[in-house]
Amino acid sequence: MYFEAETYPSPGLPIKDPCLSFWLQNTRSSPLLGCRTTESLPPSVDVVIIGSGLSGAATAYYLLTGSNSPKSVLMLEAREACDGATGRNGGHCRPYVFQGYYEYKERFGKEEALKILAHEMANLHLMNQLIKEEQIDCDFWLGESFDTCIDQAAADKKLKSYQELKEDGGPIEGVVKLTTDSNEAKQLTRMRNAVLTASFPAASLFPYKLVLHLLQLCLSKYGLNLQTHTPVTNVSALTHTDPGQPSEAATEATARWIITTPRGQIRANKVVFATNAYTATLLPEFLGNIVPGQGQCAAIVPTPSYSGKGMMDRTCCYSWEKDNFDYLVQRPKDGIIILGGGKASVPHLDAVLGCTNDSGHLDDGGKQAEITEYLKGAMSKYFVGWHVSGSVRDEKKNEDERSQPRSGEGFLYDWTGIMGYTRDNIPFVGNVEGKPGAYIIAGHCGHGMARIVSCAKGLATLISGGSWSDTGLPESFQPTRDRMKSR
Incomplete structure (x- = not known):
């Protein structure tokens, strides 16, 4: 995402009264609500993980199931x-398979750009493997996704990445199906303004259920201690005055950290910042390197023409000039459409960039009215036959023969969430340089489902004593001082 300002204020802590998303509305029976494994905080642990989203949960899972697992892991969550x-x-796990290749190549070079894209496909396979092995019930659907351009400017940009990746010997054949004939693209995608489209492997899922299963597994089998409603307000290095040990910041062999919360302090050998948009609150060096950004999603009940046999058989993303895009999935389990995007409808990007308000209230900036109105009309604006009463695939049906929406059909609800953006559009994963025993997995740029599981496995390898080469992660993900300064 383009950053309109050079600096942004500290994100602070997550607000206390966030709205409920579609996923959170449908999991009010979750045993994780209000979870505190122990009544009080342990005075010391081996590893503290700050954050309980997919980054924190997957890191805990791979740490605790690894060959050199820590003796104790404590997870702290503000809400x-x-x-x-x-x-x-x-709920969209959609890898970049060619998108953005030439930008990555310009910034990082050919080999690293190839690694970044390969990592995302590896993440998709790893997520599929994890869900199968642990028998996780999270509505996981593995299929394909359309990446559709609805104007020529977007098409030219996508084609540039596609062609450059192909020329560089990237994995295009058998992975990406490119359709450049506009009429064919319109027929395939059911989008009236399609210029071109590409189809490639992707997945959708119920993200909360995935995290729920991983955390419950870590709690019941591997001894994870989860403490919700326990925000971390400070993390500081503990100095040592042991005989023979200089009185200075901890070294790699003796790293110790003090984690401060309103409920007390914990000493830890290692600390993991799975804090995404809120990272700079605890790690000031990330101020301006990870910037919060508010996003909106909507749940939509499909019309008859997009229900039953007329349901979409792929997830999709559609883009147009100036890097504007929306994305959607239609859930195979119930047909509900989850549509995200709409940022192009706000007058100024600063309305959402730098924002940490996910209250869902229009009157306090917790939701953008322009985006809500946009999401209400996006399906009928872009998709052919949205209001037709029968199947859109019936060629005899006239699109002008529209039916009145039934009560409960169409826009159901929208909500907000806070993402963490970096200036180079890749996450920070690894040891925080200059802070032995401090690790980060954050800055997912609204693209975390396509990266996090593999990043978490690699980070767990690093925390457990492995080298960077053992992680299999792109070198560019590391939070080096040079990368932080390059902004």
Whole structure:
């Protein structure tokens, strides 16, 4: 995302009264609500993980199931478990398979750009493997996604990445199906303004249920201690005055941290910042390197022409000039459409960039009225036959023969969530340079479902004593001082 300002204020802590997303509305029976494994906080632990979204949950899972697992892991969450970006996203696990390649290549070079894209496909396979092995019931659907351009400017940009990746020997054949004939693209996608489209592997899921299962597994089998409604207000290095040990900040071998909360302090050997948009509150060096951004999603009850046999058989993203885009999934389980985007409808991007308000209230900036109105009309604006009473695939049906929407049909509800954006559009994963024993997995740029599981597995490898090469992650993800300064 383009940052309109050079600096932004500290994000502070997550607000105390967030709205409920579609996912959170439908999991009010969750045993994680109000979860505190122990009545009081332990005075010391091996590893503290700050944040209980997919980043925190997956890191805990791979740490605790690894070959060199820590003796104790404590997870601290400011609100309810999975009440941040993961519990509010669109449920879309959609890798970039060619998108953005030439920008990555310009910034990082050819080899690293290839690694970034390969990592996202590996993440999709890893998520599929994890869900199968642990038998996780999270409405996981593995299929394909359309990436559709609805004007020529967007089409030219997508084609540039596609063609450059192909010329560089990237994995295009058998992975991406490119359709450049506009009429064919319109027929495939059911989008009236389609210029071109590409189809490739992707998935959708119920994100909260994935995190719920991972956390319950860690709690019941591996001894995780989860403490909700326990915000972390400060993390500081603990100095050592042991005999023979200089009185200075902890070294790699003796790293110790003090984690401060309103309920007391905890000492930890290692600390993991799975804090995404809120990272700079605890790690000031990330101020301006990870910037919060408010997003909106809507749940939509489909019309008859997009129900039953007329349901969409792929997830999709559609884009137009100036990097504007929306995305949607139609849930195979109930047909509900989850539509996210609409940022192009706000007068100024600063209305959402830098914002940490996910209250869902229009009167306090917790939701943008322009985006709500946009999401209400997006399906009929872009998709052919949305209001037709029968199947849109019936070629004899005249699109002008519209039916009146039935009560309960169409726009159901919209909500907000806070994402964390970086200036180079990739996350920060690894050891925080200059702070031994401090690790980060944050800055997912609204694209976390396509990256996090693999990032978490790699980070767990690093925390457990592995080298960076053991993680399999792109080198550019590391939070080095040079990367922080390059902004």
